[in-house]
Amino acid sequence: xxxxxxxxxxxxxxxxxxxxxxSWGDRFFWQYGSDYGEKQVREAFEAAINSGITLFDTAxxxxxxxxxxxxxxxxxxxxxxVHIATKYGPLPWRLFKSSVYDAVSASLERLQLDSIPLYQxxxxxxxxxxxETLLNALADEVERGRxxxxxxxxxxxDEMMQAQQILQSRGVPLAVNQVRYxxxxxxxxxxxxxxxxxxxxxxxxxxxxxxxxxxxxxxTARNSPSGGRKMDAKFSVKGxxxxxxLLGMLRELGQKYxxxxxxxxxxxxxxxxxxIPIPGAKTAQQANDNAGALGWNLSSEDWIRLxxxxxxxx
Numbered sequence: 001x002x003x004x005x006x007x008x009x010x011x012x013x014x015x016x017x018x019x020x021x022x023s024w025g026d027r028f029f030w031q032y033g034s035d036y037g038e039k040q041v042r043e044a045f046e047a048a049i050n051s052g053i054t055l056f057d058t059a060x061x062x063x064x065x066x067x068x069x070x071x072x073x074x075x076x077x078x079x080x081x082v083h084i085a086t087k088y089g090p091l092p093w094r095l096f097k098s099s100v101y102d103a104v105s106a107s108l109e110r111l112q113l114d115s116i117p118l119y120q121x122x123x124x125x126x127x128x129x130x131x132e133t134l135l136n137a138l139a140d141e142v143e144r145g146r147x148x149x150x151x152x153x154x155x156x157x158d159e160m161m162q163a164q165q166i167l168q169s170r171g172v173p174l175a176v177n178q179v180r181y182x183x184x185x186x187x188x189x190x191x192x193x194x195x196x197x198x199x200x201x202x203x204x205x206x207x208x209x210x211x212x213x214x215x216x217x218x219x220t221a222r223n224s225p226s227g228g229r230k231m232d233a234k235f236s237v238k239g240x241x242x243x244x245x246l247l248g249m250l251r252e253l254g255q256k257y258x259x260x261x262x263x264x265x266x267x268x269x270x271x272x273x274x275x276i277p278i279p280g281a282k283t284a285q286q287a288n289d290n291a292g293a294l295g296w297n298l299s300s301e302d303w304i305r306l307x308x309x310x311x312x313x314x
Contacts, residue, residue: 003273007151007175008148008173012118012148014054014083015055017276017278018056018205018278019048019280020278021062021070022058024058024066024071024282025062025063025065025066025069026067036283041070041282043283043284045078046078046284047285048281051287053290053294054082054083055083055276056083059122060089061087065110068111069110072111072112084118086111087153087178088100089103090121090122090129096129097133097136099129100138101140107119116148117148118147118148118150119138119149120153120178121152122153123153132166135150135166138172150167150175151205154180155177156191156193157196160177160196160200174202175203176276177205181206181209182206183211184215185211188204190314197274204274205276206276209265209278214240215265216260217250219235220240224236242312246310253305263290268306270293
């Protein structure tokens with residue numbers, strides 16, 4: 001069985017897999033309301049909870065608040081523990097500490113919570129509000145009890161260290177840095193983010209851990225995706241041909257372990273320790289598929305084979 005991971009120092013413990021809820025309520029990129037809607041994402045939520053996954057990652061901007069509202073509705077009828085992580089956008093017009101207070105208040109209302117388990121800074125945008133002002137405002141919210149743990153997102157190694165130092169001076173640990181990480185996106189290793197997180201004891205939440213579906217194997221040169229993904233060069237015929245050898249290895253290991261390619265790709269991330277992949281799930285089937293990445297481990301030999309095969313994406 002995999003180890004539980006601590007997020008911060010307030011007793012927030014989760015399994016090393018969560019659900020990313022960007023697609024819940026998002027009509028622009030994910031076409032929420034076309035071929036899936038509230039019924040399907042509620043079923044995804046319930047399937048995740050039933051499989052022991054309790055961490056759901058959202059943001060105030062996802063679906064213009066709709067993702068938070070849906071999660072707020074769903075957890076009300078759930079008896080199991082639910083750990084919701086959301087994010088603050090340091091937008092240009094948010095200049096003062098009061099902006100943070102107001103944003104937390106609005107998220108609490110949409111989420112129907114008294115306290116947010118994990119509150120993250122969505123990106124390190126410092127032109128209008130310094131990290132000192134922002135992170136001290138978040139430490140104030142921890143003291144008020146409206147936030148339990150503080151995280152950041154898309155922070156470099158140096159930015160993460162700076163954030164950790166500012167929070168530490170207030171007695172608040174930096175819980176997480178949420179970064180893009182998958183077999184097809186390994187730049188956090190070459191940029192020192194992975195090593196720095198381990199040095200600081202910061203958990204990494206890995207978003208796009210299946211590279212927006214590329215690592216599921218369902219997209220091929222003959223079967224390209226619709227929607228916003230069509231604009232991504234990785235989904236072009238050339239891009240899909242390039243990843244074919246890696247997908248072949250994922251299929252081969254999937255047969256060996258009786259798992260899907262996606263489950264193997266997620267397990268590769270989990271196997272490093274200190275990393276929580278947060279793949280999306282729009283349906284119960286997808287949530288159950290994600291959960292199949294838990295409860296087993298790739299052998300060290302197979303882990304290394306995948307590490308070597310995915311080095312072109314370092």
